[in-house]
Amino acid sequence: MKHQDIIQKMTIEEKAAFLSGKGEWDSRDISRLGIPSVFCSDGPHGIRKQAGAGDHLGLNESLPATCFPTAAAIANSWNPELGKEIGEALGREALALNVQVLLGPGLNIKRSPLCGRNFEYFSEDPFLTGKMAAAYIQGIQSQGIYACPKHFAVNSQELRRMAMNAVVDERTLREIYLTGFEIAVKEGRAKAIMSSYNQVNGIYANENQHLLQEILRKEWGFDGIVVTDWGGSNDHVKGVKAGSNLEMPAPGLDSARQIAAAVEEGSLTREELDTCVDQLLDAVLELRENSKIKRESFEQKEHHCLARKAAAESAVLLKNRDHILPLKPGCKVAVIGDFAKEPRYQGAGSSVVNPTFVETIEKVIPGYDLRVAGVVGGYRRSGEADEALKKEALDLAAGADVVLYCFGLDELSESEGLDRTHMRIPQNQIELLQALLQVNENIVGILSAGAAIEMPWQTCCKAILHGYLSGQAGAGALLDILAGKVNPSGRLAESYPLRYEDTPAFRHFPSTERNSEYRESIYVGYRYYDTSMVRVQYPFGYGLSYTEFLYSDLKVNTDGITAKITNAGDRDGAEVVQMYVGLPNAIVFRPAKELKGFAKIFLKAGESKEVRIPFDDKTFRYWNVKTNRWEVEMGTYKIMVGASVSDIRLEGEIEVEGTTTAYPYNPQEMPYYYTGIVQQISDKEFETLLGESIPDGRWGGELTANDAICQMYYAKSRIARFIYNRLTSIKKKSEEKGKPNLNILFIYNMPFRALAKMTAGAVSMDMVEGIVEVVNGHFVKGMGKVIGGFFQNRKANKVYEKKLSGGKGAEE
Ligand code: BGC
Numbered sequence: 188m189k190h191q192d193i194i195q196k197m198t199i200e201e202k203a204a205f206l207s208g209k210g211e212w213d214s215r216d217i218s219r220l221g222i223p224s225v226f227c228s229d230g231p232h233g234i235r236k237q238a239g240a241g242d243h244l245g246l247n248e249s250l251p252a253t254c255f256p257t258a259a260a261i262a263n264s265w266n267p268e269l270g271k272e273i274g275e276a277l278g279r280e281a282l283a284l285n286v287q288v289l290l291g292p293g294l295n296i297k298r299s300p301l302c303g304r305n306f307e308y309f310s311e312d313p314f315l316t317g318k319m320a321a322a323y324i325q326g327i328q329s330q331g332i333y334a335c336p337k338h339f340a341v342n343s344q345e346l347r348r349m350a351m352n353a354v355v356d357e358r359t360l361r362e363i364y365l366t367g368f369e370i371a372v373k374e375g376r377a378k379a380i381m382s383s384y385n386q387v388n389g390i391y392a393n394e395n396q397h398l399l400q401e402i403l404r405k406e407w408g409f410d411g412i413v414v415t416d417w418g419g420s421n422d423h424v425k426g427v428k429a430g431s432n433l434e435m436p437a438p439g440l441d442s443a444r445q446i447a448a449a450v451e452e453g454s455l456t457r458e459e460l461d462t463c464v465d466q467l468l469d470a471v472l473e474l475r476e477n478s479k480i481k482r483e484s485f486e487q488k489e490h491h492c493l494a495r496k497a498a499a500e501s502a503v504l505l506k507n508r509d510h511i512l513p514l515k516p517g518c519k520v521a522v523i524g525d526f527a528k529e530p531r532y533q534g535a536g537s538s539v540v541n542p543t544f545v546e547t548i549e550k551v552i553p554g555y556d557l558r559v560a561g562v563v564g565g566y567r568r569s570g571e572a573d574e575a576l577k578k579e580a581l582d583l584a585a586g587a588d589v590v591l592y593c594f595g596l597d598e599l600s601e602s603e604g605l606d607r608t609h610m611r612i613p614q615n616q617i618e619l620l621q622a623l624l625q626v627n628e629n630i631v632g633i634l635s636a637g638a639a640i641e642m643p644w645q646t647c648c649k650a651i652l653h654g655y656l657s658g659q660a661g662a663g664a665l666l667d668i669l670a671g672k673v674n675p676s677g678r679l680a681e682s683y684p685l686r687y688e689d690t691p692a693f694r695h696f697p698s699t700e701r702n703s704e705y706r707e708s709i710y711v712g713y714r715y716y717d718t719s720m721v722r723v724q725y726p727f728g729y730g731l732s733y734t735e736f737l738y739s740d741l742k743v744n745t746d747g748i749t750a751k752i753t754n755a756g757d758r759d760g761a762e763v764v765q766m767y768v769g770l771p772n773a774i775v776f777r778p779a780k781e782l783k784g785f786a787k788i789f790l791k792a793g794e795s796k797e798v799r800i801p802f803d804d805k806t807f808r809y810w811n812v813k814t815n816r817w818e819v820e821m822g823t824y825k826i827m828v829g830a831s832v833s834d835i836r837l838e839g840e841i842e843v844e845g846t847t848t849a850y851p852y853n854p855q856e857m858p859y860y861y862t863g864i865v866q867q868i869s870d871k872e873f874e875t876l877l878g879e880s881i882p883d884g885r886w887g888g889e890l891t892a893n894d895a896i897c898q899m900y901y902a903k904s905r906i907a908r909f910i911y912n913r914l915t916s917i918k919k920k921s922e923e924k925g926k927p928n929l930n931i932l933f934i935y936n937m938p939f940r941a942l943a944k945m946t947a948g949a950v951s952m953d954m955v956e957g958i959v960e961v962v963n964g965h966f967v968k969g970m971g972k973v974i975g976g977f978f979q980n981r982k983a984n985k986v987y988e989k990k991l992s993g994g995k996g997a998e999e
Contacts, residue, residue, distance in 0.1 A: 190468040194461055196220055200990045202464045203446035206427060207434040210947070212237075214433055214471065222468065223475045227335070227414070227435070228284070231291030231307055231323075232257045232533065232658065233540030234277065236284045252280050253490040253659065254533050254540040256498045258292055258319070259637050260655035262309035262680035263730070264501040265763040266787045267322035273497055274326020274334070276490050281332045282482040287474040288333045288379055288414070291538075294320040294367045295383075297638070297681055298343035298711055299696040303605040306534040306637020306656050310680040311712030312727065313363055314782050314805065317370025324375030331477030333470065336371045337381035338416055339403070340364055340392055341705075344385075345606045346697040349419060350895040350938045352386040352884065355705040356876045358851075360387070361810040361817075363711050369407055378411035378470065382431055384419040385703075389882060394425035404430055412470045417537075418941040421893065424449040428459055432467045439948020440987045441980065487543045491660050495546075498657040498664030500761075503677035504731040505651040511629060512650045513671025513733060514557060514589060521583040522548060522562040523623065524593030524616075524633075529568075531595060531635040532661050535927055536603025546662035548593060548633070555670045560587045568597050569925040570613040577619055585626040591669070592620060592648070595635035599925050601656075604932030606697045610641040610687045620647050633665055639683045642724050653677075671733065676761035676787070678730035678831065682713045685724050691715035691865055702884030706868040708860060708876060713832045714778035718863030728782075728831035734760040734792065738836035743826050747784070747801035750828050750837055754790035761789045766800045767827040767835070768807065774850055775809055775820050776861045780832055800828075807843050812878060813851040821845025889963040892940040892955050903964030951980035 188194055197205070201217050209215040209224060216224035229235040234252040255261070255273050264270075281289050293307040294316050302308075309316040320336055327334040341353040341364045355364065371377055380403065382393035392398055393415050403409045412432040420426055420434040423442040434442055449455035504512070514520065527548040533540060549562045565580035567573050584590045594616045600607055623630055624647045632648035634640075637656040645651060652675070654665050667673040684690055691707035698704065710718060713727035734756030741750045752762055764787075767780035784800035804817075811818040824843055829835035854861050856875045859868055874880055886894075886901055899911035914935060921928035939959050943950045957972025 203443040225287040227288040228286040230538040254542040256658035263677035270322035271326040274323040278327040278330025283485040300639040303345040313366035316367035320371040321375030335379040338383035342383035344697040349384040358810040418945040437947040495660035504675040508649040516556040519558040521587035523565040526593035542659040602927040674760035683725040718779040726833040734758040736762040741837035743839035753795040907962040
């Protein structure tokens with residue numbers, strides 16, 4: 188133990204209490220021993236530090252901070268250096284706002300385009316995800332702040348996120364859902380990590396020995412702290428046993444009592460407890476030292492400029508017919524769309540930032556060499572038809588050279604706590620687009636959306652520039668591209684399927700019962716479309732430039748590749764060179780191509796440069812479920828270098844010696860996994876992949892403390908069903924108003940046990956058991972437990988608090 192001197196002075200009550208939060212955002216201090224508390228804040232693309240009372244979904248406004256583009260946008264830059272710069276800026280702001288642990292970046296894999304939090308995550312690809320996350324982490328931590336990458340692991344669905352069990356085979360877990368975290372931990376050297384709400388193969392992530400001990404700490408060498416997601420702890424005795432250090436936010440002293448009791452009775456050893464305490468002590472003491480470097484404020488203007496540069500580097504030009512872009516100087520533009528006046532620049536939920544300043548296209552456009560015919564809303568954001576707005580837009584469009592049409596997903600579509608139900612943008616926006624085409628064929632679409640959408644209307648636009656959720660300085664960044672000041676260099680970090688029905692997990696996402704079955708296995712995103720040859724609208728890695736790049740002279744060496752890239756156009760620009768690897772006729776099934784390296788390279792007009800992309804330990808590996816380790820299959824690997832997964836410009840080969848002697852699969856038993864056609868995997872084939880039977884995830888019988896509040900439609904008690912109906916109707920009403928009600932969404936998806944985990948000691952787990960009995964129709968017995976539990980809890984809290992404040996009688 189590093190801090191044996193302090194640990195031996197701590198009482199068992201102090202140790203147990205130290206492992207859970209004191210309030211919404213801070214850990215518990217122990218003043219008699221000089222142990223400080225640390226302050227955590229969201230989040231991934233800007234600091235959300237609440238000035239007044241904290242509530243974790245941001246109902247109370249937070250202090251002004253720079254709102255950078257969200258992770259989904261920045262991933263399109265394919266530029267880890269940019270991620271690092273943003274990380275450094277986030278770190279500086281955290282320092283100025285007295286935040287010590289920054290709850291981000293978020294790096295869950297985009298299993299389905301519908302996950303409501305995709306805007307907060309980087310990619311469908313683990314390699315790109317990991318590289319970007321590692322860069323953010325290095326940047327944040329360079330300022331003495333702890334980054335806390337999240338949510339570890341397999342948290343790719345919002346519906347019942349706290350009560351969902353991800354059923355996933357070990358190979359898919361390792362290759363797809365953990366590789367990003369592995370890179371974040373090993374290369375980013377993350378000092379904290381947030382465990383996810385869900386279960387992974389029947390065990391809560393926060394109690395999962397396999398995830399937290401075997402993989403995170405032993406295999407990857409993580410020596411930082413594990414923090415639970417807010418209200419995500421199920422049983423903190425099990426959490427501590429698995430190496431989870433800090434239960435957040437404020438479970439009161441109930442968890443502490445359980446930990447202390449577990450040590451007394453021997454189900455948790457003193458060593459296990461002390462190890463967790465030691466790790467947390469190490470963190471809080473280091474953070475106290477770091478926060479001695481005070482920063483009074485941060486450079487708002489400089490950070491705004493960085494946000495603008497980042498947005499410009501991340502926007503993706505999807506289409507540019509007749510070279511309509513860049514706009515000719517002096518051309519007469521009609522600016523149409525509500526988003527031009529009120530931009531959609533960030534998502535909803537715990538990541539919401541109170542920006543220092545927000546640019547809008549309407550306000551910024553006069554600064555460009557363009558003649559602005561007018562700026563009108565054109566459609567209602569809420570989706571209702573409005574003929575007057577439409578007519579105004581059509582009149583304006585008719586007299587302009589070019590229409591700049593600002594549209595995309597509205598606020599309600601993308602939020603924490605909510606998965607989308609389809610991939611469309613509101614119909615009224617499409618109807619306006621179609622009508623605009625009748626009066627002006629020069630339409631440039633400017634999209635704002637944090638996740639992939641269906642684009643059957645894309646033929647109406649001559650050009651489409653996708654800004655994603657581009658942060659507070661997005662408007663200027665997009666105009667810089669439209670006007671030709673910046674040459675676009677963003678490339679999609681996720682595939683755009685033609686239709687939602689084409690997505691690999693479409694039959695299993697989101698799971699409506701307890702289990703979410705990851706039947707599509709490793710075929711996530713382009714790994715599926717590319718292997719099983721499903722046409723997409725825009726492939727992974729795709730994006731246009733105002734110049735043209737030529738690829739030549741590929742050399743494949745034992746340690747990587749080199750290739751010559753030439754800017755053959757007349758404008759300076761940057762290209763994202765992507766390296767994919769495949770093994771034709773592999774014995775172990777695998778996708779046709781997998782991203783294993785990339786480089787962003789800037790070239791002046793006419794310039795050529797040699798780019799080098801190294802191989803690493805991940806280039807040829809696969810997870811062998813038979814030997815339970817990373818292995819390499821022997822063979823002649825194809826090395827494919829190109830501008831997207833579907834635009835391979837150069838191909839080479841390399842012979843690789845393998846390590847595999849025991850092959851994991853029998854191809855006869857897994858015909859569909861061998862073809863990559865995975866939308867309809869049978870139970871039998873999935874079981875073969877899992878190596879065991881599919882767990883039963885149906886509800887039957889009674890609800891438990893771990894079931895979500897929204898499952899009260901199964902409740903026997905009429906009162907419970909009444910409450911369920913009320914909640915559902917409040918949720919629906921808020922949806923009709925066009926803004927998600929985050930509190931309702933949180934409550935809706937939260938399990939009963941969270942009542943005890945987030946109420947600062949007012950509710951105990953015994954009381955929760957009583958509430959669940961009531962829900963199940965055992966009113967008298969349940970209420971007895973609630974009332975009895977209330978008094979017992981109050982008394983036990985007082986006794987414990989007294990012991991804490993006394994602090995006498997150190998344990999040893
Ligand atoms: C989210 C986390 C966030 C935490 C604190 C949770 O609901 O899942 O990402 O950091 O709240 O706001």
